[in-house]
Amino acid sequence: MIDKFRALPLRSRLALLVAVAVAVAVAAVSVTCWFVVRGKLYDEIDAKLKSQNAPLQSGDIDLALRNCSPTPAGRTGYGPMPVYYVQLARADSDKPCVSAYSAGTVKVDGSDQQVARDADPTVLTFRNGTDTTGKDVRVLTVAALVQGPTGGVVTDTAVMIAYPLKETEGTLNDLALLLLIVSGVGVVGAGAAGLWVARAGLKPVDRLAGAVEHVARTEDLTVRIPVEGEDEIARLSRSFNSMTAALASSRDRQAQLIADAGHELRTPLTSLRTNIELLARSDETGRAIPPADRAALMASVKAQMTELAALIGDLQELSRPDAVDRGPLKVVALHEIAEAALARARLRGPELAFVAELTPWYVRAEPAALERAVVNVLDNAVKFSPPGSTVEVALKAGDLTVRDHGPGIPADELPHVFERFWRSPSARALPGSGLGLSIVARTVQQSGGEISLGPAAGGGTRAVIRLPGAATPPPSEP
Structure with a gap:
């Protein structure tokens, strides 16, 4: 049953739930209303029965007991038919003594006999019963205390006064039918209203589903959903629009990266292919290349392969999304990483002088990625420094400064230095991928x-890397 319910469309489930909720509410109200009306009608009948419970003359009760008849026999005259049932019940018998002016005979049960035995005229007992013809009646039973023939007190008799329930039951049946019809109409109307509300409320969801299906079918990330209001559907639409915008931007960046990578790879691959073809043609034709030229070709091939490998490594590094786990962040000594990077930079620039002033500084980062970043900054300083110049490196309070004495970067080129594949016109002849x-x-x-780059006082470029950290390692991570 639950599986069938879950298989229904969302709007059908909402309409069904609304109909069920309304049905339960209407049923509860209807039943409560019926019982309240029933109680009020019974209270009115009970009040009528109390008004008929006038004190009886002991002689009348004596006469009724002496002339005890199970039916209202002996009534004379042509007056109106009595409405009330009037009779006596004894504690030792289930046979009633019926008044001649009773509308009929009411069946005596054990509760009536118990009232007679208790002999407490202050206690009024009400119940529903039937007469001898099967008609439903409302019965009032109260104990009667009378003087017997010998002067003693008779305590085993109860007076029973009853009123027919035909009209009351008819009224209650009509009310039940009316409530049933109203409930049915209410449930059907609630179901229809619930279906309409579900359709109206789910229109934004339908638009969202249509947009998602369109994107899945066509991969068109330019789709945007109109946003109205501030409800949950509007939030979902905004999130979808943000998601498609981010995906479109990511795809554009990916396409641009591929285009730029293809452009950058074309030059070293073309040069490498040309050199290898020259070497292969020399071997095929038997025309030997002069040793000096061959050595130059081999050196060029080696340099181009090195440049190609570095470019591929850089592309792999940039192709990883920012959200991808790049390894756990650790507390690392930035001064030690800077010293290791300096050692590599001295090997690449043996004709340069390096001046370093490094004070301890601990940061939270990925060690390998941070060392690669510092090495890249120092490589730029080595590449643009003229022979015999000095590269100054300093680390103070989290600021790692690398200053060279090269030609510097023109002011109009500074905004582009961190863009992918961007290279200064003056540096395009130098190795590197940008x-x-x-x-x-x-x-x-x-x-x-x-990180920031800018001109240094006296010429050259000054690069500053600022990283949050502390001069001493945390106690838990020495």
């Missing part, structure tokens, strides 16, 4: 820091 500073900026930002 990805190094992009990788540096990305790594520093992931570590919670920032």
